Amino acid sequence: MISVLVVDDSAVIRRLVTDVLSADPGIRVIGTAPNGKIALDKIDQLNPDLVTLDVEMPVMDGVTAMKAIRKMRPRLPVVMFSTLTSVGADATLAALAAGASDYVTKPANVGSLTQAVASVREQLLPRIHALCARRAATAPPPRPASRQRKLPGTDKIKAVAIASSTGGPEALRVVLTSLPAGLQVPFFVVQHMPPVFTQMLAQRINTESKLTVTEAKDGELAQPGHVYLAPGDFHMEVARVATSVRTKLHAGPKENHCRPAADVLFRSVANVYGGSVLVVVLTGMGQDGKHGCEPLVAAGARVIAQDENTSVVWGMPGAVAQAGLADAVLPLEKIADSIATQVTGRGLAPAMEVSSWN
Numbered sequence: 001m002i003s004v005l006v007v008d009d010s011a012v013i014r015r016l017v018t019d020v021l022s023a024d025p026g027i028r029v030i031g032t033a034p035n036g037k038i039a040l041d042k043i044d045q046l047n048p049d050l051v052t053l054d055v056e057m058p059v060m061d062g063v064t065a066m067k068a069i070r071k072m073r074p075r076l077p078v079v080m081f082s083t084l085t086s087v088g089a090d091a092t093l094a095a096l097a098a099g100a101s102d103y104v105t106k107p108a109n110v111g112s113l114t115q116a117v118a119s120v121r122e123q124l125l126p127r128i129h130a131l132c133a134r135r136a137a138t139a140p141p142p143r144p145a146s147r148q149r150k151l152p153g154t155d156k157i158k159a160v161a162i163a164s165s166t167g168g169p170e171a172l173r174v175v176l177t178s179l180p181a182g183l184q185v186p187f188f189v190v191q192h193m194p195p196v197f198t199q200m201l202a203q204r205i206n207t208e209s210k211l212t213v214t215e216a217k218d219g220e221l222a223q224p225g226h227v228y229l230a231p232g233d234f235h236m237e238v239a240r241v242a243t244s245v246r247t248k249l250h251a252g253p254k255e256n257h258c259r260p261a262a263d264v265l266f267r268s269v270a271n272v273y274g275g276s277v278l279v280v281v282l283t284g285m286g287q288d289g290k291h292g293c294e295p296l297v298a299a300g301a302r303v304i305a306q307d308e309n310t311s312v313v314w315g316m317p318g319a320v321a322q323a324g325l326a327d328a329v330l331p332l333e334k335i336a337d338s339i340a341t342q343v344t345g346r347g348l349a350p351a352m353e354v355s356s357w358n
Helices: 011-022 036-046 064-070 086-098 113-136 169-177 197-208 260-271 290-299 316-320 333-342
Strands: 002-007 025-031 050-054 077-083 101-104 157-166 187-191 213-214 228-230 235-241 246-251 276-282 304-308 328-330
Touching: 002 036, 002 113, 002 260, 025 036, 036 064, 036 077, 050 064, 050 113, 050 290, 064 077, 064 086, 064 228, 077 086, 077 113, 086 101, 086 169, 086 197, 086 260, 157 169, 157 260, 169 187, 169 197, 187 235, 187 260, 197 228, 213 276, 235 260, 246 260, 260 276, 260 316, 276 290, 276 316, 276 333, 290 304, 290 316, 304 316, 304 333, 316 328, 328 333
Parallel strands: 002 025, 002 050, 050 077, 077 101, 157 187, 157 276, 187 228, 213 228, 276 304, 304 328
Antiparallel strands: 235 246
C-alpha cells in the first residue's frame, strides 16, 4: 500500500486528488496540507511514501518546500501540481531542478468534475505507481537477452537524437550543459511535456549550455551545434529537403500516449541519416523510443541508455537496454562525455561496452 500526502492550497483540489487516489486499492491518502510549511511538519509526522505538491501556495510555495523536503528526505518521491502557464511552467522547472521527481498539470476546468477526475487519474496514478515501484525495487533487473544485431557503424556521426520523459528535464540539463562547444552535429530532442513547458525548458537550458538550445519550429534548417527540442503537443520529425535537413512538426495521432513521441522522431532520423546517428534514451516512464530504435540499430546506429541507478524511472531506457538495443548503459554523469567522444570520432573503432546494468 502506497501512502500519499496531498499538498495544495485549494480545498477543492485536495478533495479531488484525495478521492481519485483513494479509489485506487493500492494507494492510501494519509494526510493533506494547505501549504508547504504545514506539509513539512506532516512529512516528519506521517512519513509518506510520496507527496503531491502544489507549485503556487501561500505561506510557503512549492519550490521552497521542495528544497526543504530534499534536505529532510533526499529520496522521497514528490510530484508537483502545476498550471499550464509560463509562471507555472517556470516554477515547476525550478522545482524539478530542486529535486522533484515529476509533475502533472492541474485540470483546466475544475468545474467539470468528470473531466477533472479523468485528468488527475490519467496523469497522476501511473506516476505514483512508477515512482514508488522504482523506490521499492531491490532486485537487479534481468540482463538483456542476447540478440543478433549489426555492430555500430564506423561512419561519422551526423546527428544525435535524444528521448526522455519522467525525470528528463533535469537529466537533459545535466547532459546538455556538460557538452563542449564546437560539436559539429545537430541534436534532436523529445521530452514528454505540454506546450509552454517545452519552451521554458529550452530557454532554461540554453542559458547554461555551450550549445544553442531552442524549441523547434516547423521547417527549421538543422544546423551543427544546435539543439532542437520538440514543442509540446507536436510530433517532431526530420526530413531531407534537397541537400539540407529540416525539422517537420505535426499534430498527428499520439504514439505511446505521447505527443511528441520519441518513436516518431527516431523513425524519421533513421530514414534521413541511416546508421550515422547516436541515440540517447534517458530516464522516463513507459517504452517510448524502443520501437523507434529498432530501424536505427538495424542500420548500425549507436544507442546509449541511462542506467537504472541514476534514472528517476527506468522505463524507457530499461526497455531499450533489455531489448538488447543499447550499446552502452551509462550513469547520467558519464553520458555527455560519451556523446562528445562518439561525435568527435575518438570512439569510433570498438563497439561501446555496457558500463552498468543496475
